[in-house]
Amino acid sequence: MSSLILAHTRYLMLEQIRVPIGLVASSFFPAASMLAFVVPFTGDDPVASTRATGSMMMIGAMSAALMGLSITVAQDRELPWNPYVRTLPAGPFPRFAGRILTTMATMLVSTIPVVVIAALFTTATITVPKLLIGLLALLGGAVPFMLIGLFLGFVLASKAAIGVSQVVFFPIAILGGLFLPPQIMPDFVQKVSPFVPSRGAGELIWAVTTGTSPNMVAVIMLGVWTVIAALAAGWAYRRDEGRRFS
Amino acid sequence: MTILARTVEVTRRYGDVLALDRVSLDIRAGELVGLLGPNGAGKSTLINLFVGLRKQTSGTVELLGGSPQDPVVRRGIGVTPQETGLPESLRVGEIVDFVSAHYPKKADKGELLGRFGLDDLVKRQIGGLSGGQKRRLGVALAFAGNPRMVFLDEPTTGLDVEARRALWDGIKDFHEGGGTVLLTSHYLEEIEALAQRVVVVGHGRVLADDTVRAVRDMVGVRRVSLAAENLPELPGVLASERADGRINLVTTDPDRLVVELVRSGTPFSGLEIRPTSLEEAFLAITAKETEHV
Known part of the structure; x- marks a missing residue:
């Protein structure tokens, strides 16, 4: 089984590296947001900078998971290669695992420019162990988004996935307080915020990197979202029989 | 003789469309069977049921004594993609490694590529291959796991005569070594050159199941x-x-x-x-x- 996961991961990573536009896109966006929002507004405050840097990493991870994954899966489903791969002697697990591991690698790559910008242009501080735990929190918090990405990819055509994943991405990122801290947002946003998965993921990262105590409702909701998204992704995979007459 | 693949009274519907209508078919070990029929006749649906891509609406589908839905059963078969849809960015050797990783009895990479005239192309990116080379690679992949049975859906579509004959030799060698083949084709000539038994499907039913000669007379x-x-x-x-x-x-x-x-x-x-x-x-x-x- 593990050799199959390795084979699928290797294959997907090679595709990712050979056509690195996805990698560039998911690295560019958080880096640009970092320069536009974090450096000018929080650059002098070490805690606020550290926290905002964590948020930007989560935004990069979310975009790789929601947009990257849903669009790739939807596009691959439209290629004749996809039904062929389904005839190979492997169940869905190695393919899901390969996708998730490859996306995690993309996420880690997309954090590099964010970390570099934070170190050079802000007063954000972090110890190496805290950074590593923060990255683990990032990968863990990104799991429900990867599952939502898989769900969208298996349900939608690729053109629809491009649009829908963006429509899903921005409100969730904003409501979760990743662009601006939830505390300075309007009342109704503060009420809704703990119930979107990005808030829980953000809470985890902020807690391990800046030592705040997390909002427990948000963390529990992150777990709930993970379960719902896993069920939805599994359902979508089973219902997907490729194109009708392929 | 052992039956490797079989359908018993199999029906498959897509909504209101009846793609297969109570089809019963046995394919025995060592046979080279040609599956003929116009587009939309049910050929692809039948193959998709055998290779586990779809499930029948009713009836039974058996593959190597088990269910085609079971990945372990599928270790004994090889399939070729119907269209040239190989991932463009990968190299030839990498795609063979990827497919081989699924099988316990892997074919030797060099020997496999040599058999289909692709020896020098191990390091070539698939996007840089000619249409004929891609087609041959697609067929080669069906043999990557040293299967007992292969399903070749339109293996030579778009090939020139010479490349087609080279591919035929590869398929014949496999068959002479005891392999079982189910082949679909638009070319009657191809079925004549390779198959001993021909199954004609139309409107989701088996219209004829006989020797090549008998069926040729029928469609002549x-x-x-x-x-x-x-x-x-x-x-x-x-x-x-x-x-x-x-x-x-x-x-x-x-x-x-x-x-x-x-x-x-x-x-x-x-x-x-x-x-x-x-x-x-x-x-x-x-x-x-x-x-x-």
């Missing part, structure tokens, strides 16, 4: 085209239509038809006799089939 129809006002009753006409002031007749015996036509004294002009395409022949047979039902 001609199109007789002429301009005439009215025609008498003529023998052996499977189908007729009027188009652009001409009458087109599909028949199994054009010689007798013309003799009868001349004997009847009916005035006509512009007589042409030409072979029908396989597609037309099947349309004629399936149309006849429907009339009889």
Whole structure:
């Protein structure tokens, strides 16, 4: 089984590296947001900078998971290669695992420019162990988004996935307080915020990197979202029989 | 002889469309079976059921004594993609490694590529291959796991004659080594060159299941085209239509038809006799089939 996961991961990573536009896109966006929002507004405050840097990493991870994954899966489903791969002697697990591991690698790559910008242009501080735990929190918090990405990819055509994943991405990122801290947002946003998965993921990262105590409702909701998204992704995979007459 | 693949009374629907209608078929070890039929006849659906891509609506599908849905059972088969849809950015060697990783009895990479004339291309990116090379790679992948049975869906579509013959040799070698093959093709010639047994499907049913010779006689129809006002009753006409002031007749015996036509004294002009395409022949047979039902 593990050799199959390795084979699928290797294959997907090679595709990712050979056509690195996805990698560039998911690295560019958080880096640009970092320069536009974090450096000018929080650059002098070490805690606020550290926290905002964590948020930007989560935004990069979310975009790789929601947009990257849903669009790739939807596009691959439209290629004749996809039904062929389904005839190979492997169940869905190695393919899901390969996708998730490859996306995690993309996420880690997309954090590099964010970390570099934070170190050079802000007063954000972090110890190496805290950074590593923060990255683990990032990968863990990104799991429900990867599952939502898989769900969208298996349900939608690729053109629809491009649009829908963006429509899903921005409100969730904003409501979760990743662009601006939830505390300075309007009342109704503060009420809704703990119930979107990005808030829980953000809470985890902020807690391990800046030592705040997390909002427990948000963390529990992150777990709930993970379960719902896993069920939805599994359902979508089973219902997907490729194109009708392929 | 051992049965490697079998359907028993299998029906598959897509919504209101009946793609397969109570099909029963046995494929025994060591057979090389050609599956023929026009587009939409149910060929691809049948293969998709055998390789586990789809589930039947009712009936039983067996593969190597188990269910095609079971990945372990599928270790004994090889499949070739129907269209050239290989991932462009990967190298030839990498894609063979990826596919081989799924099988316990892997074929040697160098030997496999050599068998299909791809020796020098291990390091080449798939996007840089010619159409024929991609096609051959697709067929080679079916043999990557040293399977007992392969499903080759249109293996030589788009190949030139020489490349097609080279591929045929590869398929023949596998069969002579005891391998079992289910092959679909648009080319009657290809089925003739390779298969011993031919299964003809149309409208989701098995219309014929016989030796190549018997089926060739059955589809060996001609199109007789002429301009005439009215025609008498003529023998052996499977189908007729009027188009652009001409009458087109599909028949199994054009010689007798013309003799009868001349004997009847009916005035006509512009007589042409030409072979029908396989597609037309099947349309004629399936149309006849429907009339009889």
